[in-house]
Amino acid sequence: MKKVLVITYYWPPAGGSGVQRWLKFVKYFREFGVEPIVYTVKKPNYPIIDTSLENEIPKGVKVIKQPIWEPNNLLSLFGKKKTESAGFLNPNPTFVGKVLQYIRANYFIPDARKFWVKPSVKYLKKYLKETDIDCVITTGPPHSLHLIGLQLKQQLPIKWIADFRDPWTEIDYFHQLPLSKNAIKKHHFLESEVLKNADAVLVVGNTMKKNYEAFSKNILTITNGFDGEIKPVQIALDSKFTCTHIGLMNADRNPKMLWDVFSELCLENESFKNDFQLKLIGKIDPSILKDIDTHQLSNNVEVIDYVSHKEVLEFQQKSQVLLLVVNNVPSAKGIITGKIFEYLMAKRPILAIAPSDGDLAEILNNTNAGTSVNFDDKLELKKKILNLYAAYKEGKLQIQSKNIEQFHRKELTKKVAELIIELTK
Template identity: 75%
Template sequence: MRVLIITYYWPPAGGSGVQRWLKFVKYLRDFEIEPIVYTVENPKYPILDESLQKDIPKGVEVLKQPIFEPNNLLSFFGNKKTESAGFLNPNPSFFGKLLQYIRANYFIPDARKFWINPSVNYLKSYISNNNIDSIITTGPPHSMHLIGLKLKQQLGVKWIADFRDPWTEIDYFHQLPLSKKTINKHHFLEQEVLLNADKVLVVGSTMNKNYTKFNNNVVTITNGFDGEIITSETKLDSKFTITHIGLMNADRNPKMLWNVLTEIISENKDFSEDFILKLIGKVDSSVIEEIATNKLNKNVEIIDYVSHNNVIEFQKKSQVLLLLLNNVPSAKGIITGKIFEYLMVNRPILAVAPLDGDLAEILNKINAGKVISFEDKVSLKSTILEMYSKYKQGNLRIDSKNVEQFHRKELTKKLAEIIKNTVMSVKAEIN
């Protein structure tokens, strides 16, 4: 069975966007499915990680076509903040505001829209001549889904739409300077994708519930980890390290955490000497300013982006792993990819997130850590002190259960069943 995967993110892209389908492709052959990848020839990825190339299975066909990205022009004019929606400039200049408005209202659904028609023209011929059983599109960017929509409409090919993040419910959607007409256009396109896809894949229960309103064939396949679960004792950091991996933007700036840490440090000399907070990845200037305001610089270590392999090493050694969700209206449905990488190394997780959200559901189900709500300063302080006390006693650990269900190979097994069922349904219709 041959499946064509349409994705913008592919090695050497780094970051979370590439992981999901790189790992699916890695294991699909184990379940008698041959993946073919269609991606961009000349992308402008904000993060590169050459080490991920090794996960591409030998002999997998990767089709590439050039793309025109207007973001290149915007960055030429000095609007580098627009390159990643997670780093939208909260205080842009007049010119910056104008560029943000143009990007938000003229590049719908996103700045990769100019790749849609050339891709459809190229793939129509390829699909017709190469016995493709189904196609899969993965977004964001959601222009990938519009490629799938047009191929579905023109060829009748079986189509699975995978949402790594929601479309109009994504955490930064409310920050974009969108006109009412543009908002309506986004909702219309999102619903067109949902109504026409044969199957819809999502990463969490909140998205599943929201999308089931438009499609009865919505299936949840979470993200996961790839590697052996670390059960043996590993050499931990000698300091009481709390480590955060990944993007920390303005929405994820945990002011409550900075206040709590400042209080504990001022009240507990031993904690002040033992404690190190490691921030690994891109950190917004507002976060750095908040750390300085709270006089936490001597206890904070900021490390720029490192390769995926090195990230695992940091996680293995850390006493506690920190997980911060964006304090936005859609927070209940956010499940960051890093949570599953955290699970693999079997260290206590401290999360600041909605108590009734998808993330809390996962952590509580497998007993992997503690979730604190955005405004609960008392619980956050007591939890950190409790973890520190266990660290001093030498027994800071967790006893997670059924973590194996989130291994990438197990998740790919579920995906393979969905692909086969989708393809077999069309064959049954023909017969």
């Protein structure tokens, strides 16, 4: 068995999307000759908690936890609730909020977990010298964890894999950060140092791979995926024409064109209005709910806060249509929302608002699982929804997806294990 040390910030009881990728790799590693050891944070400030995920940690897997000091905790002094990722980017900040955003962006590079780097390197240097480890893996965001791998690589004879669940300087909110020129320069420098020094780099999409090929010659695309058996769904479909979006929908992901189309269809078609129900499951920015209300859709909307992963799967399987929305940002082509893979397992029609020539659209086309409409193509979006509704009325709203087995977490883990074994020969 090859032994790997996985360095990750998100680990059960953390909920949300950030924890899924490496929890699943750890779950299946042993089947492919890899014994994982997890290094993570002690008493972290997770924005979402899902204790049910703790049941998926394989028995006997060693989990090492070390304390972390998180300056994000100081935000609570200003009445700021716990937020995930770039949640600190309030579109209408107060003066104090602007100051906090500037400090966060320019003094906590690459992110607010940077203070875990130095103590982690100190602890892990000793641990690695005393333990037979074949490979170290870091996963980000937060990308500060890659700096742990970088420093360990520079100081010890180890093999190191850097896994990018999201890009660094091409991440969707990077352009919104109030960064100085020096801060931008530092981000790019650190990113390139990680890419050049890692023995291998994992990315979740082909666009990211192309962007990183200038820095690294050993890049492997390992998408996110779904877990569980692929079998006929036994759950009865919703009686309403439900269009369901699952996951975080922040202000930067507000699909105003979608609200326009739904509103027009309700005004133009009484039958559609009576049948239509929009389900939003997860954290929804107040500005989005305000837009929905402005479009007079509130009576057709059901908003459900965070639910367990098991319940999420049931909502997906019952829905008539599953909605995906990509942030309308410069890096949109490379964004692959993690939910697409569980959507695939649900085997319900997927309607995405995303670049039709992006990575997400490529997956939908290759699996025949749905369609993607460009951000500004309102007529096409309206046409697609009407076609889906017509099929629903006829009781024929089904899809015949294909090639989705390649996205099973077990298959993806096999590829990562093969890389580890090859790298550590």
